[in-house]
Amino acid sequence: MTKDAIRQAIVDIIQEILPDEDMGGIELDKPLRDQLELDSMDFLDIVMELRKRYHIEVPEKDYMELNTLGSTIAYLEPKMANL
Amino acid sequence: MSRSLPRIVITGVGLAAPNGDNLPAFRQALLEGVSGVELFETRYMEPVPAGICHFDQYKYQSKKAARRGTRAGGISIYCANEAVADAGIDLATRDLSAVGVFIGITEHGTVETENEVYNLGTYQNDVKYWTHHHNPRTVANNPAGEVTLNLKITGPHLCLGAACAAGNVGLIYGAQMLQLGEVDLALAGGVSESVRSFGVFASFAAQGALARNDDPTKACRPFDTQRSGVVVAEGGALFTLERLDDALARNAKIYGELVGWAYNSDASDFVLPNPERQAQCMRKALKMAGLTPDRIDIVNTHGTGTAQGDEFECQAIRSVFAGSTRTHTNNTKSFIGHAMGAAGALELAGNLPSFSDGMVHPTINLTELDPECALPNLVIGTPKKLDRVETILNNSFGMLGINSAVVVKRYDGN
Numbered sequence: 126m127t128k129d130a131i132r133q134a135i136v137d138i139i140q141e142i143l144p145d146e147d148m149g150g151i152e153l154d155k156p157l158r159d160q161l162e163l164d165s166m167d168f169l170d171i172v173m174e175l176r177k178r179y180h181i182e183v184p185e186k187d188y189m190e191l192n193t194l195g196s197t198i199a200y201l202e203p204k205m206a207n208l
Numbered sequence: 209m210s211r212s213l214p215r216i217v218i219t220g221v222g223l224a225a226p227n228g229d230n231l232p233a234f235r236q237a238l239l240e241g242v243s244g245v246e247l248f249e250t251r252y253m254e255p256v257p258a259g260i261c262h263f264d265q266y267k268y269q270s271k272k273a274a275r276r277g278t279r280a281g282g283i284s285i286y287c288a289n290e291a292v293a294d295a296g297i298d299l300a301t302r303d304l305s306a307v308g309v310f311i312g313i314t315e316h317g318t319v320e321t322e323n324e325v326y327n328l329g330t331y332q333n334d335v336k337y338w339t340h341h342h343n344p345r346t347v348a349n350n351p352a353g354e355v356t357l358n359l360k361i362t363g364p365h366l367c368l369g370a371a372c373a374a375g376n377v378g379l380i381y382g383a384q385m386l387q388l389g390e391v392d393l394a395l396a397g398g399v400s401e402s403v404r405s406f407g408v409f410a411s412f413a414a415q416g417a418l419a420r421n422d423d424p425t426k427a428c429r430p431f432d433t434q435r436s437g438v439v440v441a442e443g444g445a446l447f448t449l450e451r452l453d454d455a456l457a458r459n460a461k462i463y464g465e466l467v468g469w470a471y472n473s474d475a476s477d478f479v480l481p482n483p484e485r486q487a488q489c490m491r492k493a494l495k496m497a498g499l500t501p502d503r504i505d506i507v508n509t510h511g512t513g514t515a516q517g518d519e520f521e522c523q524a525i526r527s528v529f530a531g532s533t534r535t536h537t538n539n540t541k542s543f544i545g546h547a548m549g550a551a552g553a554l555e556l557a558g559n560l561p562s563f564s565d566g567m568v569h570p571t572i573n574l575t576e577l578d579p580e581c582a583l584p585n586l587v588i589g590t591p592k593k594l595d596r597v598e599t600i601l602n603n604s605f606g607m608l609g610i611n612s613a614v615v616v617k618r619y620d621g622n
Contacts, residue, residue, distance in 0.1 A: 142272070142275075144272060144275065145270045145271050145272055162272070166340060166341070169340045170340075176336065176337070177331075177337065
């Protein structure tokens with residue numbers, strides 16, 4: 126997957142978890158929690174959707190990598206490059 | 209009431225019924241003979257007749273909250289908001305630690321567990337795909353807890369597991385909490401999401417008690433010789449209950465006064481009702497109300513449309529009301545099916561407008577009365593106008609032998 130495709134894949138997952146929110150203006154380097162109504166259960170939903178849709182495991186020690194959209198893309202790029 | 213406890217009144221009604229999203233619409237459907245039963249797709253089975261609600265579930269709840277929560281929670285949130293609005297209560301001005309939420313349920317967690325087991329099967333039963341939402345969705349207080357989250361209520365909340373007597377039992381518990389002074393406002397009644405569980409349908413089918421009919425609107429036919437069983441429904445009804453003095457102090461609209469109630473146990477069978485215990489329950493509620501049977505205008509029957517259940521309830525009602533020419537009987541499930549934990553509360557709600565319009569809504573789908581189900585002044589097919597309705601007795605019974613009866617009296621300022 127390209128970097129843009131990975132970005133879109135993450136946004137699609139967050140949109141499903143937060144159907145009321147507008148995904149248009151998410152800033153790459155700002156914590157997702159500061160921009161969206163995301164709590165710890167929602168982050169677990171993101172982890173679950175990555176597992177279900179792309180068979181990607183995000184171990185608990187790596188959860189902080191999902192802090193911003195930019196850090197999430199960077200973290201997932203090597204894992205999704207061959208998808 | 210015979211006891212020197214505070215008097216309790218109903219000041220607001222919020223409901224979701226298969227044939228109405230609020231009390232005026234529900235009442236109109238009941239008076240006009242409009243069924244809310246339709247064919248419904250459920251897992252592993254042919255489509256089944258079921259009572260399905262069509263209220264706007266996002267009226268008071270975000271899509272995110274609905275996705276995270278349960279159908280029973282969503283129904284409860286809708287009913288609670290509607291009841292508070294109907295009562296003219298501004299929760300922002302209330303002490304929210306003195307507000308309680310008490311919701312009767314037949315079961316909870318069945319729907320969510322079935323769904324998750326099904327989903328897990330699509331991942332070769334690898335439990336790492338089991339959702340972290342399972343436990344908060346299936347705890348027994350979920351529907352009431354979702355209401356407190358939605359309305360920021362910090363007083364007590366719980367769900368009361370009372371099989372299909374639960375709607376009445378939720379109401380009774382709310383009244384008792386007000387009398388004890390534990391709360392100043394109770395949101396009380398019952399809800400059900402049971403139609404989302406194939407297991408509820410399949411279990412009735414296995415028991416030979418699931419209704420079938422080519423026309424789903426004709427499937428629920430209590431007291432008819434051709435009745436074939438239960439039509440499962442979803443729905444909810446929550447009432448705002450207040451102590452009479454508090455209601456009068458704020459000049460509240462009063463739907464009626466809860467003057468008597470009772471619930472008891474058959475202690476005789478898992479599923480078969482016990483008419484002797486049912487009659488005892490009705491008599492106990494009448495005694496608390498200080499009323500004799502001939503002072504009751506309407507008995508809303510539990511009648512689900514099963515062969516033995518209807519017969520036994522009719523025996524019980526005849527034994528209590530045989531001498532009462534004033535008492536009329538009717539049935540609400542014939543319109544909407546059996547809303548399980550919501551049934552008692554929904555059916556009471558559907559009859560409350562009798563105090564103002566003087567009408568007794570009928571039972572429908574009754575073309576040939578089973579002689580074993582003969583009842584005093586059973587209102588069949590079309591509504592009946594009475595000179596004045598003063599009292600309603602609402603029956604609701606459930607499996608494991610739980611019976612409940614609530615007596616509501618018109619409030620006329622005395």
